[in-house]
Amino acid sequence: MKSTQVQDPTHKKILLTSLSAMVAETTTFPIDITKTRLQLHSSSTTAKANAAASNAFKVAINIVRNEGFLGLYQGLSPAIIRHLFYTPIRIVGYEYLRGVVLVAQNQHSDAVSGSFSLSSKALVGGLSGVIAQVVASPGDVVKVRMQADGRLICQGLQPRYHGLRDAFSKIICAEGFGGLWKGVFPNMQRAFLVNMGELACYDHAKHLVIRNQIAYDNIYAHTLASIMSGLSATTLSCPADVIKTRMMNQTASKDGKLMYKNSYDCLVKTVKLEGAKALWKGFFPTWARLGPWQFMFWVSYENFRQIAGLSSF
Structure with a gap:
């Protein structure tokens, strides 16, 4: 790991990160909407709906059958906007903090230059993710709401929102x-966990692969690292992702009541009504999605950096 990384132009990193995120998000979005519909499906639905939403494949087929192929991209625009903020902040932020910590370590200890423990990477990754998520949360709210609207269309009802601008306007007016x-x-909890798993694992796994000469700093190393980081991030973040999705999708009833008071209440009710397994729904x-997303993102990003003359991540 070179110390020159922190000296690379930040604006180039932001641009390349955004471009790579757009490529990855557009490619894997159909899987994301399938995941969201599964997580919103609860045990309170009818037996017919329960059978229709029993697995990811059936959910995807039903989306195409009832909403057309473009239904798989419902909510793509706010997802892209979210990633224009979320991904650059967390990726560039992680790299910057990593460089700062390395400099501090090398100045105040006899540590080997470039050494950075996995626990330190996990903490830096989690903090970068939290900061990025706070900034990008509005895009996430709109994305989840627009993805969930497809279920209303299937029932012959009018969707809550007719486009990105309409969604932002109605949410602000009503809430x-x-x-x-x-x-x-x-x-924020999910962002901490997913970035702790993704960034720390990718960074650690890539350098482990290169250091043990399993592969050079190329597409093979990037692919292996992205697969490992995707599995790690999913395992850690899935429960928080389920809670986050349900909290963000809920709207007040006519009498002003909400199904979930807070994230803890959502967690308790979900486990009580559906069992602990529902947290990994x-x-x-x-x-x-995370596997292909990370493959598309990291391979694109690493190659874009190389083309732009920047050092490896």
Whole structure:
């Protein structure tokens, strides 16, 4: 790991990170909407709906059958906007903090230059993710709401929102500006866990692969590292992801009541009504998305950096 990484132009990193995130998000979005629909499905639904939403494959087929192929991209625009903020902040932020910690370690200890423990990577990754998620949370709220609207269309009902601008406008009018940050705390918890698993694992795994000469710093090393980080991130973040999705999707009933008071209440009710396994509902499509997403992102990002003359991540 070179110390010159922190000296690479930040604006180039931001641009390349955003471009790579757009490529990855567009490619894997159909899996994301399938995961979201699975997580929103609860035990209170009818037996017919329960059978229709019993697994990811059936959910995806039903989306195409009832909403058309473009139904798989319902909510893509806010997802892209979210990643224009979320991904650059967490990736560039992680790399910057990693460089700062390395400099501090080398100045105040006899540690080997470039050494960075896995626990330190996990903490830096988690903190970078939390900061990024707070900034990008409005895009996440709109994305989840628009993804969930497809179920209303299937029932012959009008969707709550007719496009990105309409969604932002209605949420602010009905719930106030703070409504755009609904579910921000479970979202922060998820962001900490997923980035702790993703960034720390990718960084550690890639350098482990290279150091043990399993592969050079190329697409093979990036692929192996992205697979390992995807599995790690999914295992850690799936429960928080389920809670986050349900909290962000809920809206007040006519009498002003909400199904979940807070993330803890959502956690307790979910486990009580559906069992602990419900916290990993959508695990396979989540992992099936994170794996390809990270492959597309990291391979694109590493190659874009190389083309731009930047050092490896």
